[in-house]
Amino acid sequence: MNPNPADNHLVNMALRGDTQAFGVIIKNTEKLVAGIVCRMISDPEDRKDLAQDIYLKVYKQLPNFRHQSKLSTWIAQISYNSCMDHLRKKKLLLPGEVMPEGSETFIFSKDVTLILNTAIDQLSPVYKTLITLYHQEELSYEEIGQITGLPDGTVKNYLFRARKALREYLTFHYKKEDL
Structure with missing residues (x-):
């Protein structure tokens, strides 16, 4: 109930x-x-x-x-x-793929939120949604699973992959002192 x-x-x-x-x-x-x-x-x-x-x-x-x-x-x-x-x-x-760089300009300001949002926008739609639901909406794995129809283990796995893709993107595009 x-x-x-x-x-x-x-x-x-x-x-x-x-x-x-x-x-x-x-x-x-x-x-x-x-x-x-x-x-x-x-x-x-x-x-x-x-x-x-x-x-x-x-x-x-x-x-x-x-x-x-x-x-x-x-x-x-x-x-x-x-x-x-x-x-x-x-x-x-394109589940699981990072979207290719296009004509988008990268934000090189010290505003970490803008940098992070730019990085999140490079993820596939599924990864972007999982990151948003978990980190911004603060939903549990179970709630995300109910929304997406994905098993809890898959949600955890996709979140791990999304975070890894974010880390790789940020490492590639920004020097440590820029962040």
Whole structure:
């Protein structure tokens, strides 16, 4: 059973047609959804369309929410799956690969956050999402597994690989004193 009674109440209200309750659901999860979409999808127009599609799916699938996880985890899973479907459809999914350097300029400031975000953006969409969910959203391996459909061991393994790719990128592009 869902440990958050507020989630249950919001879902029940939204299912009864309360649009304000659904608005609260969106407000409570929009940062999480935006984080997933922005890390996985590079095109701004696609991001906007996907975010709208995600909440349309949430609305349509709300009767299927089983209260076995947090509502935010369930919505994050829909977000992740929608992004993966989009990447597959556009043939942009390259799991496990670091994206090649393009015309992007590297930030050589002393701002570690900008440097780190630049490095994270070089990762594959799956790795970017896992790093974001674990380190920024502070979700557990189990919650990330529920969102992505990956076993806990795979989540740990992919996070290890993502961190290793980040370390290699940073080592290659920045001198120790730059960081």
